Amino acid sequence: MNLAMISSSVTMGQLQRKMDTVSHNIANSNTNGFKRRESTFSDLLFQQVNNQTDTRYETGRLTPNGIRVGAGAKIAQTALRLEQGSxxxxxxxxxxxxxxxxxxxxxxxxxxxxxxxxxxxxxxxxxxxxxxxxxxxxxxxxxxxxxxxxxxxxxxxxxxxxxxxxxxxxxxxxxxxxxxxxxxxxxxxxxxxxxxxxxxxxxxxxxxxxxxxxxxxxxxxxxxxxxxxxxxxxxxxxxASNVNIGHEMNELLNMQRHYQFNARAISMADEMNGLINGIRR
Incomplete structure (x- = not known):
């Protein structure tokens, strides 16, 4: 369960960086000659867990064997976009x-x-x-x-x-x-x-x-x-600035939804930990 918390918390920190970039773009939408920046994500290292040892149960499986437990996502790069402004x-x-x-x-x-x-x-x-x-x-x-x-x-x-x-x-x-x-x-x-x-x-x-x-x-x-x-x-x-307010607001909303999703994942993991700790023999 700690793995779920680690993955979500790491991703939330990177999502905050993306929101900071988008907010900076929006704040400079009326700045002459301003060029927006765009952040992209990549996966962090993941662990392969081969939890199914009996291959008979794998017949007809379309996805790769085992479970891949990741450590979240990170900002791969924040690129300067030089498209012409109006x-x-x-x-x-x-x-x-x-x-x-x-x-x-x-x-x-x-x-x-x-x-x-x-x-x-x-x-x-x-x-x-x-x-x-x-x-x-x-x-x-x-x-x-x-x-x-x-x-x-x-x-x-x-x-x-x-x-x-x-x-x-x-x-x-x-x-x-x-x-x-x-x-x-x-x-x-x-x-x-x-x-x-x-x-x-x-x-x-x-x-x-x-x-x-x-x-x-x-x-x-x-x-x-x-x-x-x-x-x-x-x-x-x-x-003028090459910032498209509609695009940036859409990106901001997406990042907020992803942030909420990861925050909810941490809450669910904490609740499950509480259930496990509450089990009595």
Whole structure:
């Protein structure tokens, strides 16, 4: 009877992890550029109990001989799903949407005086004073991380501009106050992620590349720069989360039912233990 309790209790702990993942997806259903995660299960080790020693009683049996007593189930993996989210028009010039599923913006944050490169799908950008030139502006996201160009540099914009335009290929151009002079600022660099399961979440919608040397990989195995001219960007729009609320709610209900089933199994095992202990000679 203890085996039944062990199997159910182990499975309940893993079901809770799945519910946490689903809840996280639902909580970020309105987060721009958010990518949902999906957990899958696998069986733990089981014990084969051959309790039928007389083969005469096995004649005509369609199932395997004996009984397999398992130890429950576990989360096999929690995969990052990169399906394209819907594109929503915002009529805001600094809103950039990526229209290709496996592509990411490259942004730079500063931690402990060191520049750290991250990847994100959130295309809501803002203007901020350029720390290297107080007379110019730079492009940052909501966390203050700098958008990078094809050379891995931050963008630098003049303060006296009226319009900013992004071409589908990622080229940024600004129109100055005279409404005639234009200035090319640079090209947004998109990164194509070849192995999304290696990405490490780092808050909000940002990801980092892990230590590839420890994994026996090189950068080309995981990411590659998207050539300019492929037309993968859209201005005045944002990519919404790829979370399907209906699907996630269905998953949440299923996990709750499985959790209740395993909890009931523990209760039944406890009741049977009580009956056995109550038997008197």
């Amino acid at each position: 594109i929503q028009n915002t009529d805001r010039q600094l809103d950039f949407a990526i229209t290709e599923p496996h592509h990411f913006f490259e942004v730079e944050s500063v931690e402990g005086g060191q520049a750290v490169t991250q990847l994100t799908r959130d295309g809501a950008f803002y203007l901020n004073e350029d720390p290297n030139n107080p007379n110019r502006l730079t492009i940052v996201n909501g966390n203050g991380e700098f958008l990078l160009d094809g050379a891995g540099n931050r963008f630098s914009l003049p303060m006296n501009f009226t319009d900013i335009n992004l071409s589908p290929t990622g080229q940024i151009q600004v129109t100055l106050n005279d409404n005639e002079t234009t200035e090319d600022i640079g090209q947004v660099q998109l990164i194509h992620v070849l192995k999304p399961h290696l990405l490490e979440a780092h808050g909000d919608t940002s990801f980092r590349i892990p230590d590839l040397a420890a994994l026996g990989l090189v950068e080309a195995d995981v990411t590659q720069q998207v050539p300019g001219g492929e037309g993968k960007l859209m201005q005045n729009a944002l990519e």
